[in-house]
Amino acid sequence: MVEENWLFGGGENSSRQAWRRGLLSAGALLLALMMAGLLYLVAQSNSERDAAADRERRSYEIIMLTRAIEGARSRSEAALGRFVINSDRRLGTIYRDEWRIAGRQIGRLEQLLDDRPEQLELTRQVGLLYDQYGRELSRTASYANARRNWEALSLHNETAVSSAGAGITSTLDRIADNERARLAELSAARIETTEKSNLLATLLTIAGVILGIVALALAWATVRAFRDRHRADQRADELEEAVSQRTAELETLNAELRAEVTERVAAEQKLRQAQKLEAVGRLTGGIAHDFNNMLSVVVGGIDLARRKLDDDDDAIRRHLDNAADGADRAAALTRRLLAFARSEPLLPAATDPAELVDQMAGLIERTIGERIEVSIDCETDCWPVWVDPRQLESAIVNLAVNGRDAMDGTGAMRIAVANCPLDDRQINELPAGDYVRIAVSDDGCGMGPEVIERVFEPFFTTKEVGKGTGLGMSQIFGFARQSGGDVGIDSTVGEGTTVSIYLPRHGGAVQKASADAGSLGPEAGERHIAGHTILVVEDDPRVLRATSEALEELQCAVIPCDGAQAALAALSGSQPIDLLLTDVVMPDMTGPELVAHIAPDHPDLPVVFVTGYVGEGGELDQLENRMVLRKPFTMAELAEAIRTALRERTRAQIAAE
Secondary structure (H helix, E strand, O other): OOHHHHHHHHHHHHHHHHHHHHHHHHHHHHHHHHHHHHHHHHHHHHHHHHHHHHHHHHHHHHHHHHHHHHHHHHHHHHHHHHHHHOOHHHHHHHHHHHHHHHHHHHHHHHHHHHHHHHHHHHHHHHHHHHHHHHHHHHHHHHHHHOHHHHHHHHHHHHHOOOOHHHHHHHHHHHHHHHHHHHHHOOOOOOHHHHHHHHHHHHHHHHHHHHHHHHHHHHHHHHHHHOOOHHHHHHHHHHHHHHHHHHHHHHHHHHHHHHHHHHHHHHHHHHHHHHHHHHHHHHHHHHHHHHHHHHHHHHHHHHHHHHHHHOOOOHHHHHEEEEEEEHHHHHHHHHHHHHHHHOOOOOOEEEEEEHHHHHHHHHHHHHHHHHOOEEEEEOOOOOOOOEEEHHHHHHHHHHHHHHHHOOOOOOEEEEEEEEEEEOOOOOOOOOOOEEEEEEEEEOOOOOHHHHHHHHHOOOOOOOOOOOOEEEEEEEHHHHHHHHHEEEEEEEEOOOOEEEEEEEEOOOOOOOOOOOOOOOOOOOHHHHHHHHOOOEEOOOOOHHHHHHHHHHHHOOEEEEEEEHHHHHHHHHHHOOOOOOOEEEEHHHHHHHHHHHHHHHHHOOOOOOOOEEEEOOOOOOOHHHOOOEEEEEOOOHHHHHHHHHHHHHHHHHHHHHOOO
């Protein structure tokens, strides 16, 4: 009986164990099926996420490609325009190369949009407009190759307002706008798929943990039944390792995706900043010429009015002085905007930066006040640089004034000049080479990262309203970039700031100023030019009238001309002309082109160029080693420029004899 009970009881226990093993096995199988399903869903979700990311990158590439096409077209047109002007074959090659690059980029755009009928149709329209516009430009290039520059220039002016060129720009903008709208949708879809993938990964991890627990329980029951614990534990460990490995892979993919998102956001911020700066640059360059012409009329009129006053007209003179001060401030503001837009007509020369800073010591001390201790540390045998000394002085004074304001009018300032070899991209985007570093340091309040990030934006300032235009740092930035260098900032809040201007080393020697330069005062300079006949060429009638009246006030004979053709007619006449005073930017023929045209017949005629704006590099090289008078100018500056040009002609004649 005892044996029967034992057998019966043993049978019941064995049956319960079998049921347990069966339930555990069924549960494990069910979890395994769920695990497989989750693995499939995770893989599918990852594929969808990767596809969404690829579509997003593709859309971003399309946007960037539209900008690249517009940029290549603009560079091609600019090169063709300069080729038409100076017949430089290298510019013709640049025009063709850039135009072909634009064509290849249009082909690439069609490849990217082959599955988007609406966008593909717009791209094909761009291709048709590109072919049409290319034919128009080819006619201009053909005339220029045949050295029929006048016909080429006329065609180029007609092509500039062609509907094909405007159509290319507007169609590319439509493509880019469509892609930006689609990019927002793709970003939302990618975020949704990423969240779905993360959720599935979490569920997969939980299922894996549960499955591991069930597997361990099943292994324990199997060991009791078949005494095979080792094999069951090994299978459970392998399964757990597989789950952990897959989980780690998912975490790695998520980290890579987050890094890509961060990089994309940074790239978009840089793109928006570049577009904003480009827009401001185009605006300033566009208004500079007319604005400086208006200022020339104002300054010239005020200068003439001062000369007509009697000594006892103090009240009227005071009002005129205030008006002149306002015009000078407006001119300074225009120069700052042009420096930021890199359109300021720089007059570079080989300059010793250490000597320039030493000579500025007194000016800096007077500017920032006696409560600030200024120390100047210039390295011996400092390399020369090729810059506009006037603009470099203005940049250093601006930095000194900013340092004074940061120190609230009291503290210590250090100005250092040193040779500085740099590695590639050690400072922003500068290539490797030899540079001169001009650093202005103060122990003021310093700047935080958020201020440093925006410090070069035009009109951005931390000063109170009315105490700054926000153009000082942007002017320094534009001047440094225009001179082939860059600007670096090292600042700590509460400790101070160091702003460094890096300028490339110049291989030539520094030219010292002549001994008699500037030895005559304004009145002596006016007496020196009295009685000379001046040919004035200016397309703006108001500026022409103001300049002519100023020269007549200086007792010069004036021959006014409203363009290059009138000037050529005057030069072919019998009246002797002592000097040519010509504007640089004129519609029919530029000032440098006019001088080059008359050079064979009038090789010794002194020339003074008058300019307030130089376009995209077209005339800057032709103004080198020439007497240039910046608009707006005073009568004293006008007299000094003419006196200098006449003196240089006399020296050349003496040297020839």
